[in-house]
Amino acid sequence: MIWAILAVLTIFANPGDTISLELQQPAYVVLEDPCMFFESTLNNSANLSEGSHLIKVGILCTPGEKKIEANGEIIAVVKVEKASENVIANYTSQVERRAVALEKELNKTIAELERTKEELKKNQEAMKKLENEKDLLEIELSLVKDNLNILQAKYNALSQDLETKRAKIEQMEEEIKMLSSQSQTFRASTFFLVSIFIGSFVAVLMMTRRP
Numbered sequence: 001m002i003w004a005i006l007a008v009l010t011i012f013a014n015p016g017d018t019i020s021l022e023l024q025q026p027a028y029v030v031l032e033d034p035c036m037f038f039e040s041t042l043n044n045s046a047n048l049s050e051g052s053h054l055i056k057v058g059i060l061c062t063p064g065e066k067k068i069e070a071n072g073e074i075i076a077v078v079k080v081e082k083a084s085e086n087v088i089a090n091y092t093s094q095v096e097r098r099a100v101a102l103e104k105e106l107n108k109t110i111a112e113l114e115r116t117k118e119e120l121k122k123n124q125e126a127m128k129k130l131e132n133e134k135d136l137l138e139i140e141l142s143l144v145k146d147n148l149n150i151l152q153a154k155y156n157a158l159s160q161d162l163e164t165k166r167a168k169i170e171q172m173e174e175e176i177k178m179l180s181s182q183s184q185t186f187r188a189s190t191f192f193l194v195s196i197f198i199g200s201f202v203a204v205l206m207m208t209r210r211p
Contacts, residue, residue: 011076015059015083016091022052027070029053035061036078059083059091 013019018039021029031037031044035058038046055068061080068076 011078012081013057013078014081014087015057015061016087017057019055019057019078020052021055021068021076023048023050023070025050030069031055032067032069033061036066059088 011019023029026047026049028047029038029045034044037044037056037058038048039054039056040046057078057080061083063080063082066078066080067074068078
């Protein structure tokens, strides 16, 4: 990595290098050649804040001077050297290793995605099963409520019938007491009459037997 500040107008770099640009204040910065780009945005132009910003010099950058402008003014010139075969070979090797690593990461991500999709499918099936069970329970609860209402109506009817029969029994008990009292009076009256009749009969019988 090659470091640069605004005071340094000329920066020497090789294709594949990363340089640092220091801004004293926010600015709209443009890299003249699109072969160079900001690592933070992957573009060759950006609105940048105050501070340090990394610029990648592409491996395919052609040799020559590449201007850097801030708010329309040239603040630096990057002199790109010709890329050597070793630099190109090393960069190619790095790209290949990175590509392999990314492919592995991609395959891992795809596998995790498939597992997540399978788990999601299972969760959806479980949720559907729970919803069906919930619907069945709601139906059963509705039937239980209906049966409870029917039983409550039967209970109310039986309670009313029981009260009616209890009142009728009490009335019959009163009638029985009255009849019992009348029966006792009748027996007493009958006994009295029978006694009078017997007494009269005996008296008549004795009178007929006198000489």
